Amino acid sequence: MTLRPYLPSGQVTFLFTDIEASTRMAQALGEEYRPVLHQHRAILRGAMGAYDSAELLTEGDSFFIAFQNASDAVTACVTAQRAMDTHPWPTPAARPRVRMGLHTGHVVPYGGEYASHEVHRAARVASAAHGGQVLCSGATAARAELPDAAWLLDLGLHRLRGFDDAERLYQLVAPGLDRHFPRPRTLGPASHNLPAASTSFVGRARERSELRALISAHRLVTVTGPGGVGKTRLAVEVASDLISAYPDGVWFADFAATSDPALVPVAVAAAFGLRPEPGRPIGETLAEDVSPLRCLLVLDTCEHHRSQVAAVVSQLLAACPRLTVVTTSREPLGLAGELMWRIPPLSLVPTGQGERSxxxxxxxxxxxxxxxxxxxxxxxxxxxxxxxxxxxxxxxxxxxxxxxxxxxxxxxxxxxxxxxxxxxxxxxxxxxxxxxxxxxxxxxxxxxxxxxxxxxxxxxxRHRTLTTTVGWSYRTLEQRPARLLRQLAVFAGGVDLAAIEWLLGERCLAPLAVLVDKSLVRVDDGPGRTRYRMLDTIRAYAARKLDAMGEEMAARDRHVAWCLQSLCGDGYLSDAALSDAALSGSALSVAALSDAAPLVEPPVMDSLVEEVRQALHWSAAGGDVRNGLRLAAALEGWWTRGHAREGRVWLFRLYERMAAIGAPVAGHELAAAYLVHARLAGADGELGERTRFRRRAEQAAQGANDQILAVHRASGPAYAAAGGIPA
Ligand SMILES: Nc1ncnc2c1ncn2[C@@H]1O[C@H](COP(=O)(O)OP(=O)(O)OP(=O)(O)O)[C@@H](O)[C@H]1O
Ligand SMILES: [Mg+2]
Structure with a gap:
């Protein structure tokens, strides 16, 4: 390498270098900095001097060197970085990390210097690099032959300060050189690092504009909802709509793969193209560098490290007045000023051209x-x-x-x-x-x-199966909310807090609030009582856990009891009342069981139908057949409003199960079910079946030593006319 007498001409490759965070390093090392700087210069000159090049400027910790040949310039950089890496620096903190940038352009020196925009471009390429990294422009990449085992990593298009066009940057990768760096330190209009989707985005017109409006009005918006509902997809989509609104860019960090919570601020810094500086907390670097920027920060999968993300976000919002943050999380961050927006599942309502949802x-x-x-x-x-x-x-x-x-x-x-x-x-x-x-x-x-x-x-x-998706949230639950989630699986749809507390036999507000916060339970707050429900997929997961924990039998039996109690009220049809009646051979039992109307009004009965179906399913599959018969009978008022066939099907299933397992059902209870069955058959016009079941009711009542009159009264005069028990 020569000093000035000779300057390359024609296609010249310029190299700029400097030490990352040199000011801070100088302050930290004090007197020790001078020998470090000296050794760094010696190493660089040693590597560069082997080639046809001219050192134009050495200022503080920077070099500006011109090479006649692009391949020489690249090889010299590899040699220099390796030598920097292997040099025995006095302490790790005293190891300078040198950023290097190369650009090649056509220049002719004049008056012992180069006055060309190509030089400025080379300087910008260098300032985009991180300590230890070698970046080169497309022009250098096209001309340089690389040393053995080296290759160029395409980092995409970037805007360099002062240049209108976008420059494609490449990172030199070679054995002995660091490979992993944050994205280049280029910021500019319309720049972003949002992930590219490999599948098409569908629908969400309403949510898209709603979220966009929220982002323009609030500095911190959290998109929340259960796993797989589309938080990330929508947030990225809306953020890309907004790129032109943020002159300093839209930056994205995902914490899904961040295993160590301490790395959260580092991941956020990397999104802005920043790296930790020796001896300085990364939060400070972040706050200082981001404070002048007007940009949008999108933080994805924040529930993984909720409290660490919350800390970084609150620090950034305080220090950076023009920053807006959008987070996606199954659980809100819990920060003051956070606007929590629950994303619904995809719409099921047909709209648009094809009339499809x-x-x-x-x-x-x-x-x-x-x-x-x-x-x-x-x-x-x-x-x-x-x-x-x-x-x-x-x-x-x-x-x-x-x-x-x-x-x-x-x-x-x-x-x-x-x-x-x-x-x-x-x-x-x-x-x-x-x-x-x-x-x-x-x-x-x-x-x-x-x-x-x-x-x-x-x-x-996390998204490979439903089990992994829901399982991730489930594993974050403590004992009480986890148990509550499992138990809630027995409900078919939305229920109020009173129902949940009845089922569990204890106060549940606190664990329920946890499940709501973690998006495992949805709140439907329409008129009247607030109802809580789970998505079917979450319910299916919870049901499997309920079974695996050996809790299913007890929970489902209790759900059946809740259905009975909801339909018929306390006391009536309770186990105790029924067994008393059975023991005393009560003359009123059949009539009471079959004839007495449930206590609830038809609208309430309608709201319970899905729950009762679920309870009937359990009674006919693994639960107590007697309870199933009672339930089927109690729902008579609903069956006879156009659903008699379904009622008969359930009753048949219950008889089948009763026969299969030899379930002991008291005669008066059986008689009551048969009587209801007879009435349903009558409603369906199945007269033979009606007669058959009246007879069975009569026999069962007789077997139970019940008063025939009670059966007769319950079954009505038509039965007597058909040749049954005389009036
Ligand atoms: N509107 C949409 N159009 C097309 N695909 C979508 C849409 N919404 C979601 N998806 C797809 O559904 C899957 C789940 O979406 P996404 O990853 O956004 O869920 P999430 O709510 O962020 O889940 P998690 O809580 O696990 O992070 C993804 O494969 C995504 O591409
Ligand atoms: Mg997501």
Whole structure:
């Protein structure tokens, strides 16, 4: 290397270097800084001097060098960085980290210097680099031959301060050089680091404009909702709509893979292209560098490290008056001034051109991709609507369902969704092997065992199955909320706090609030009492946990008891009352059981129907048949309003189960059920069945030593006219 007498001409490659955070390093090292600076210069000159080059400027800790040949410049940088790395610096804090930037352009020196914009471009490339990193422009990349085992990593287009065009930057990668750096330190209009989606974005017109308006009005907006509902997808979509509104860019950091909470501020800094400086808390660096910027920061998956994210966000908002933050989290950060916005699942209401809902559009799109063809045949469409509804419009579940449509038709899939986890996750995940208790890395390893789900191949561990998605939230619960979540699985739909507390036999507000905060339970606050409900997919997960914990039998029996109590009130039909009546052979038992109307009005009965169906299902499958018969009888007022057939089906199922397990049912209870059955058969015009069941009722009542008159009174005069018991 020569000093000035010779200056390369023509296609010249310029190198700028300087030490990262040199001012702070000088302050920290004091007298020790001078020898460090000296050794750094010696190392750089040693590496550069081997080539045809000219040192133009050395100022403080910076170098400006011109090379006649781009390949020489690149090789010299590799040599210099390796030498810096292996040099025995007195302490780790005294190891200078040198940033280097290369650019090649056509220049002719004049008066012993270069007066060209190419020099400025080279300087900007260097200032975009981090300590230890070598960046080069597209022009250098095109001309340089690389040393052995070296290659160039394309970092994409960047705006360099002072230049209108975008420059493609490359990072030199070679053995012995650091490989991992935050994105280059380039900030400029319309710049961002938002992740690119590999699938199309569907619907959400209303939510998109709502969220955009909230972001313009509030400095901290948290998009919250259960796993897989589409928080990240919508936040990224809206953030990209807003790129032009933030002159200093839109920056994105995701904490899904951040295992150490202490690394949260580092991840945020990396989004801005900043790295920790020796001896300085990263929070300070962040606050100082971001404070003048008007930019949007999108922080994804914040529930992973909620309190650490909250701390960084509150520090940044205080220090950076023009910063806006959007977070996605299953649970709000809990900061003052945080605007919490709950994202709903995809709409199930048909809209737009094709009169299809957003949820069906997503299913169609992904199923078409899965099958490699168009699926818009009207027959499948109606089943698709059923599937989307059954999955509550949850985008993740819809995508998993679409994957299943490679092997099942829409109607077959719709039929099987009663076991939503079994069908969508497949046996391995459903068997709880993969419930998210593994780390992302472990769960990816386990993924290879799950095997057949081709469509999940590019999903992150957390989204591979419903089990892993919900399991992640479940594992964060303490004992009481976890137990409550499991127990809530027995309810078919939304219920009020009183019902929940009845079921659990204890006060539940505190654990319920936890479940609501973590987006595992939704609040429906319409007129009247607040109701709490779970998405079907979450309920399916909770039900599996309930079973696995050996709590299912007791919880479902209690749910049946709650249904009975809700329909019939306290005392009436209670176990104690019934067994008293049975012991005394009460003459009123049959009439009381079959004839007395439930205490609730029809609208209340309507609201209980889904719960009673669930309870009947349990009674006919694994619970107490007697309770099932009582329930079926208690719902007579509803069956006879156009649902008699369904009532008969349930009764038949209960008799079947009674016979299969030899369940002991007292004669008077059986007689009551048979009487209701006879009335339902009559309502359906099944006269033979009506007569048959009246006879059975009579026999059962006689067997129970009940008064025939009571049966007669309960069954009405038509029975006597048909040849039954005389009036
Ligand atoms: N509007 C949409 N259009 C297309 N795909 C969507 C849409 N919303 C969600 N998805 C897809 O559904 C899946 C789940 O969405 P997303 O990752 O945004 O959920 P999330 O709420 O962020 O979940 P988590 O709480 O686990 O982070 C993703 O594969 C995503 O691409
Ligand atoms: Mg997300």
């Amino acid at each position: 957003d949820a069906v559009e997503l299913l169609l799109d992904r199923a078409s991709a899965a099958r490699g063809g168009d699926l818009r045949c009207p027959d499948e469409l109606s089943h698709m609507d059923r599937i989307a509804r059954r999955l509550d419009g949850l985008p993740l579940a819809i995508e998993l369902a679409a994957a299943r449509m490679r092997v099942l038709s829409a109607s077959e899939l719709a039929e099987r969704l009663d076991d939503v986890i079994g069908v969508l996750d497949g046996d391995t995940a459903a068997g709880n092997l993969d419930d998210g208790s593994a780390t992302e890395g472990q769960s990816r390893a386990a993924d290879s065992r799950v095997g057949p789900d081709w469509a999940a191949a590019d999903r992150t561990g």
